[in-house]
Amino acid sequence: MGQTDARVLTDKTALRDAATIIVLREDGGTRRVLMGQRGKSAAFMPSKFVFPGGAVDAVDATIPLASPSSEDCASRLAAETDTPAEAVIAAATRELWEETGLLLGAIDPRATALDAPRGWRGYLGTGHLPDGGALRFIFRAVTPPGRPRRFDARFLLARAEDLRNDPDDFSRAEDELSHLQWVPLEDARRFDMPFITEVVLAELTAILEGRAHPGVPFFDNSTEISRFRRL
DSSP states (O other), X not given: OOHHHHHHHHHTOOEEEEEEEEEEEEETTEEEEEEEXXXXXXXXXXXXXXXXXXXXOGGGGGSOOSBOOOHHHHHHHHTTOSSOHHHHHHHHHHHHHHHHOOOBXXXXXXXXXXOOOTXXXXXXXXXXXXXXXXXXXXXXXXXXXXXXXXXXXXXEEEEGXXXXXXXXXXXXXXXXXXXXXXXEGGGGGGSOOOHHHHHHHHHXXXXXXXXXXXXXXXXXXXXXXXXXXXX
């Protein structure tokens, strides 16, 4: 197969919906975000420092929320996609639990009554359901063509004070991310991270400083022509 043919096939890599969660911690006057390092053999962004997150699974759409997100958040999450906003919120919550062992959600009697699907048993066993009101949609980006994995990723912001367990206890984390740590926001760009993560950090800083423009930034690389707009 020639180089051109290989590139064409790679560029047709199917987009997958994804959810990424940025947990912000503020103590002692320092703002920190939770990050970890991907494995050096990972097919997608090897060795990079990233926020917890991953693909939206079909079962995520079956998990009820303990409380809904705001109308504004839900409508922007649902813009230009067939993926339910609730599924994205559930996926972000599940990924945080799997990759860090940190619990975000609200106690709800439905949690233990559900027939827990694979990937959700541990989380639902705590008696919690995802809390839509604890998450804010702040960024969306589509992976450019030519990458081995491509995602339509939504970045959601949570506050560390809404966590239901010790924010420094990563003992329940799976092994997808290493070197989990609370990184001072002003130092985060010193880490080896994807370009889009740097852009998201800049947007987060603008939000915290009251400089953000209205709407949610959307870096749309679904075709060879990159487009930017706000949802």
